[in-house]
Amino acid sequence: MIPFLLRRLVQSIPTLLIASVLIFFVISLAPGDFLTPAKLNPNISPEQIEILSRNFGLDRPVWEQYFRWMGNMLRGDFGLSFQYQQPVLDVIWPRVKNSLWLVLLSTVLFYAIAIPVGVYGAVRQNSLGDKSINVVLYFLLGFPSFFLALIVIYFILQIRNATGLDVPIGGMTSNNYEELSGLGKVLDILKHLIIPATVLAISDAAGLTRVIRGQMLEVMRSDYVRTARAKGVSERSVIWKHTFRNGILPIVAGIGGLLPAAISGAGFMEVVFAYPGVTPMLLAALNTQDLYLVAGFTVITTVLLIIGNAISDLLLAVVDPRVKVA
Amino acid sequence: MTHQGEVLLAVNGLQTYFHTDDGVVKSVDGVTFHIKKGETLAVVGESGSGKSVTSLSIMRLIPMPPGKIEGGEILFTGKDGVQKNLVTLPEAEMRRIRGNDISMIFQEPMTSLNPVYTVGDQIGEAVMLHQGKSKREALEVATEMLRLVGIPAPEKRVHEYPHQMSGGMRQRVMIAMALSCNPALLIADEPTTALDVTIQAQILDLMRKLQQEIGMSILFITHNLGVVAEMADRVVVMYGGRVVEEGDVVEIFKAPRHPYTMGLLNSIPRAGDAAHVPGQPKQRLEAIPGNVPNPLQLPPGCPFEPRCKFAIEACSEAVPPLFDTGGGHVSRCIRWQEFEQAQHEVNA
Numbered sequence: 001m002i003p004f005l006l007r008r009l010v011q012s013i014p015t016l017l018i019a020s021v022l023i024f025f026v027i028s029l030a031p032g033d034f035l036t037p038a039k040l041n042p043n044i045s046p047e048q049i050e051i052l053s054r055n056f057g058l059d060r061p062v063w064e065q066y067f068r069w070m071g072n073m074l075r076g077d078f079g080l081s082f083q084y085q086q087p088v089l090d091v092i093w094p095r096v097k098n099s100l101w102l103v104l105l106s107t108v109l110f111y112a113i114a115i116p117v118g119v120y121g122a123v124r125q126n127s128l129g130d131k132s133i134n135v136v137l138y139f140l141l142g143f144p145s146f147f148l149a150l151i152v153i154y155f156i157l158q159i160r161n162a163t164g165l166d167v168p169i170g171g172m173t174s175n176n177y178e179e180l181s182g183l184g185k186v187l188d189i190l191k192h193l194i195i196p197a198t199v200l201a202i203s204d205a206a207g208l209t210r211v212i213r214g215q216m217l218e219v220m221r222s223d224y225v226r227t228a229r230a231k232g233v234s235e236r237s238v239i240w241k242h243t244f245r246n247g248i249l250p251i252v253a254g255i256g257g258l259l260p261a262a263i264s265g266a267g268f269m270e271v272v273f274a275y276p277g278v279t280p281m282l283l284a285a286l287n288t289q290d291l292y293l294v295a296g297f298t299v300i301t302t303v304l305l306i307i308g309n310a311i312s313d314l315l316l317a318v319v320d321p322r323v324k325v326a
Numbered sequence: 327m328t329h330q331g332e333v334l335l336a337v338n339g340l341q342t343y344f345h346t347d348d349g350v351v352k353s354v355d356g357v358t359f360h361i362k363k364g365e366t367l368a369v370v371g372e373s374g375s376g377k378s379v380t381s382l383s384i385m386r387l388i389p390m391p392p393g394k395i396e397g398g399e400i401l402f403t404g405k406d407g408v409q410k411n412l413v414t415l416p417e418a419e420m421r422r423i424r425g426n427d428i429s430m431i432f433q434e435p436m437t438s439l440n441p442v443y444t445v446g447d448q449i450g451e452a453v454m455l456h457q458g459k460s461k462r463e464a465l466e467v468a469t470e471m472l473r474l475v476g477i478p479a480p481e482k483r484v485h486e487y488p489h490q491m492s493g494g495m496r497q498r499v500m501i502a503m504a505l506s507c508n509p510a511l512l513i514a515d516e517p518t519t520a521l522d523v524t525i526q527a528q529i530l531d532l533m534r535k536l537q538q539e540i541g542m543s544i545l546f547i548t549h550n551l552g553v554v555a556e557m558a559d560r561v562v563v564m565y566g567g568r569v570v571e572e573g574d575v576v577e578i579f580k581a582p583r584h585p586y587t588m589g590l591l592n593s594i595p596r597a598g599d600a601a602h603v604p605g606q607p608k609q610r611l612e613a614i615p616g617n618v619p620n621p622l623q624l625p626p627g628c629p630f631e632p633r634c635k636f637a638i639e640a641c642s643e644a645v646p647p648l649f650d651t652g653g654g655h656v657s658r659c660i661r662w663q664e665f666e667q668a669q670h671e672v673n674a
Contacts, residue, residue: 223437229387230432231425231452231503245442321487322441 004325005310012306016299020070023298027291028062034082034289056082069292073299079292083285088296092278096263098172099270099277102200103262105193109201110208117205118212123239125217137206145203146268152199153272168192170274196273208251215247222246245319252316256308260301333403334543335384335511336360340398340413342376342383345391351621353379355567356398358648361511366537366544368558368575370551370590374618376567377547381513384545385430386412386420402428405510426456429504433516435496439488445472446484449503456507471502475532494525501532508540515547530556551594555579560654563587566619566629569648573655581669583657585634588665589614628658636661 035053038044053059057068069079078088121130140148153169160166168174172192173185180188219225220243228242263278270277278297285293317325342354354376361367369377382388383395384402400412404427412420424430429452432438440448449471450464459467465484472480475498488496497517504512514533518526530553537544546557554561554575561578563571563586571584582588592612616633625631627642634641640660648656651666659665 223432223434224440226387227432227438227448227500227503228440228451229424230385230430232421232423232455233425233451234421242440246440249442320442321444322489 001314001325004314008306008310015306016302019302020073020295020299021066023295023302024066024069025062027289027294028065030289032289033058034291036289065291069295073296078296078299081285081290081293083288083290083293088293091281091293092297092300095276095278095281098275099264099279100262101189102193102197102270102275102277103264105190106197106200106204107258107262109197110205113201114205114208114212118209119216119239119244121209121213122216122220122243133209137209140203140206141210143203145200146272148203149196149199149269149272152195156195167195169195172276192275196269196275200269211251212247215250216243219243219246249316249320252319253312255315256310256312257305259308259311260304263304264301332363333360334363334365335403335545336399336401337380337384338399338401340380340383340400341396342379342388342393343396344393349622352567352624353393353621354383357564357567357569358398359562359569359572361543361545363510363543364537364541365559366546366557367560367562368546368548368554369562369564370548370554371564372549372618374621375564377564378515379567380564381430381515381545381547384412384513385424385428386415386417387424387430402511405508422456425452425504425509426507427509428511428513429507429509430513430515431497431500431504431517433519435493435500435520438500439496441488444485444487445491445499449484449499449506452503453506467506468502471506472499474505474536475499475502476528477502493521494528497521497525497529498532501529501536505536505540505542509542511543511545512537513545513547516549518553519548519550526553533557551579551590563590566624567621568629568645568658569656570630570658571656572648573651574653577653577655581666583651583655583662583665584630584659585636585665586614586630589633628660 034056035049035058038052039049050059057065060068072079080086081088081091084091117133121133124130156167156169168191170192172189174180174188174192177185177188216239225238225242228238233242267279269275270279271283282294282297284290285297313323313325317323337360338358340354340357341352344351344353357376357380359367359369369380371377379388379393384400386395388395395413398413401409402412402423403409404423410419410423412423415423439445446465446468449468450459450461453459453464453467454461457467469480469484472483477483477495477498483491488499491499500517512533517533518529521529533544534557544557546553548554558575561571561573561575562569563578563584565586571578571582571587573583578587579591582591589612593614595611614633619625619629619632625642627644628634628637628646631637631641636659638661646658646660648658649660649662651657651662
């Protein structure tokens with residue numbers, strides 16, 4: 001295992017290098033820079049712009065900016081966000097933390113929905129239940145998640161108007177959050193999380209449910225499942241021990257993607273639910289061309305993806321004896 | 327083998343149909359045969375003759391839907407001495423019979439073992455299930471079984487995964503798994519078809535040896551008549567979902583009474599045939615012309631009639647019944663007596 005990890009580490013160096021070049025230059029390719037809005041503002045003098053430009057290093061050629069950024073990063077310094085005038089990591093971290101709760105909860109719900117529903121669809125293939133679930137899944141697959149979120153918000157508002165039931169549908173904390181006890185704070189956040197996490201999980205689970213159903217159906221037709229039945233193994237054991245264990249192998253292979261996804265936030269769901277996660281910050285950073293914030297965040301995601309893939313491979317070797325890490 | 331002669335399994339008028347979009351496929355249509363204790367019965371036939379469906383029907387492992395056992399009975403006397411009809415047995419009781427009283431080995435050893443569990447786990451699973459043994463005891467039984475089927479270093483091999491073994495080894499593991507609970511009946515569905523010829527002989531030897539040690543009956547499904555001659559006591563020949571001939575193995579080879587069986591026998595090479603005398607025409611193997619009939623459109627008469635060189639008009643009128651030709655030998659051919667006479671003349 002140690003040689004495997006070492007080789008992975010060495011292999012990741014060129015990957016990261018190329019990724020960082022691409023990230024930096026693609027962002028720089030966009031016309032203008034962080035100071036463009038200021039240049040258009042008649043109240044800011046060209047002298048001020050020039051000073052700012054020199055301070056930010058934006059007066060240097062792009063390749064020089066890249067090498068300075070790269071050199072600083074190797075020392076653990078991800079640079080300064082133009083917009084916030086703070087180190088990139090300090091800007092990102094609290095938002096990543098907020099997003100993490102949402103993503104973790106929705107990931108748990110995601111698997112809790114997709115696995116039983118997918119297995120049910122395969123075991124009771126073509127039953128009324130399977131067919132009804134399929135209709136819903138196809139609907140969800142073709143339906144943009146943010147729009148689903150808007151519909152859910154609409155219905156919750158209707159319910160709230162009708163019954164007075166207070167389910168928060170925006171933000172992460174209530175107004176009186178600071179006055180709550182420790183447990184109260186946790187419950188308050190959970191209350192805010194539950195709707196966006198559920199909507200996110202349901203809209204994402206459609207795809208995985210289809211994959212699990214298809215995998216299960218394929219394995220159920222295999223010779224070794226027939227062998228298990230011929231041994232007199234119970235149906236529950238046939239499904240979970242002999243079929244499911246083999247059916248999830250491709251899913252285990254993709255589990256590494258969860259690591260970067262965990263900090264990348266819940267995307268549009270955060271915007272729709274006004275959740276203080278990573279996505280609104282990233283969108284703003286892209287809009288204002290906050291170079292180091294965007295580039296720094298993307299590099300972190302890339303590193304996590306590489307680590308995640310290595311974890312995937314290790315896990316796959318654990319669940320599939322035919323796969324060897326060496 | 328104290329019970330020699332007692333009937334272990336009796337299949338009476340078994341009908342297994344598959345309901346497909348194109349119509350009903352009568353894969354097994356009124357099949358009747360029996361197996362005595364300690365006996366090896368070979369079921370012979372081409373692909374699509376219904377021999378595998380028959381064996382899966384006995385195990386009640388027909389994929390349902392589309393398959394369904396529509397009629398007939400399968401009477402089996404288990405290790406408890408009670409005769410049961412497997413067609414109507416509740417699923418929970420059927421599970422106690424599978425792997426315990428009746429076990430099965432399959433054609434494809436490469437894909438018949440679960441890739442993510444060790445062979446010890448897979449053999450031990452049946453032992454734990456049917457004999458209530460602990461995991462450790464089951465592993466000991468598994469090791470013993472591997473030794474019995476001739477796998478070297480069984481203590482080590484028991485912890486290996488199927489992908490670490492060759493096809494012949496895996497079939498040995500399958501046999502070990504099937505015999506781990508001392509079944510009364512072993513169903514072997516073309517167990518050597520996917521193996522190299524030398525390995526085939528080893529596996530057949532092993533099965534014969536184990537049958538003598540354990541005393542189980544074997545239902546041997548094959549299309550290979552060479553294997554039949556080596557293994558079987560009696561033979562059932564199937565065609566188009568029906569039994570067309572049944573009899574003692576020596577009788578079947580010496581005096582077949584159905585043209586299909588004759589065709590099968592003529593299509594295999596014999597040791598003497600190879601000696602080609604120069605100047606004389608080479609002896610060619612005789613193939614049966616045509617193909618197995620479409621199971622959706624079986625001919626109204628004898629299903630073999632379109633391919634049969636002895637066919638007469640009466641053959642296409644109705645499905646012939648099974649004729650008792652004496653000595654436990656039956657044939658589904660209306661001209662069986664003529665074949666018998668011809669054979670007498672040859673012998674005379």
